[in-house]
Each structure stands twice: as C-alpha cells, then as structure tokens.
Amino acid sequence: xxxxxxxxxxxxxxxxxxxxxxxxxxxxxxxxxxxxxxxxxxxxxxxxxxxxxxxxxxxxxxxxx
Numbered sequence: 649x650x651x652x653x654x655x656x657x658x659x660x661x662x663x664x665x666x667x668x669x670x671x672x673x674x675x676x677x678x679x680x681x682x683x684x685x686x687x688x689x690x691x692x693x694x695x696x697x698x699x700x701x702x703x704x705x706x707x708x709x710x711x712x713x
Contacts, residue, residue: 649699650681654708657687657699670706671697 651657651673659669671687674694678684683698 649683649703649705651683651685651705652676652681652708656706656708657685657697658704658706659699660702660704662702 653673653676655673657671657673659671661667661669669689671689673685674688675686676682677686677696684696685699686694686696688694
C-alpha cells in the first residue's frame, strides 16, 4: 500500500451493520509512502494506523470538480 498526504483511506466495515469509514492521510510515517500513516477520520479523531486488507487508498488528484 502506498499513500501520500491528502489521500483518503476507505476502511470497509468488518461486520454486518458496521459502516465504512473514511480517513484523510495527514502524515506518512513509513518510507516511500508505506504505512504507518497518521490519519484524521470524519469526526475529527486522529490516530496512527497501518491499514489492513479491508482498506482502499483513494489517491488525491488535486483537481477540482
């Protein structure tokens, strides 16, 4: 997994009824874009995480819609 600051991580719910969550990468702590990442979730909660197979990187394009 590779990510840069500004990318979004989509974390899929692991059990029935658990919603997907989105977090913005605010710092890359690994080498060459590798985990761990400092992220901020939609509710403002920040944490350091090493995403698992239930996570997808949505790369920031920088283009406005």
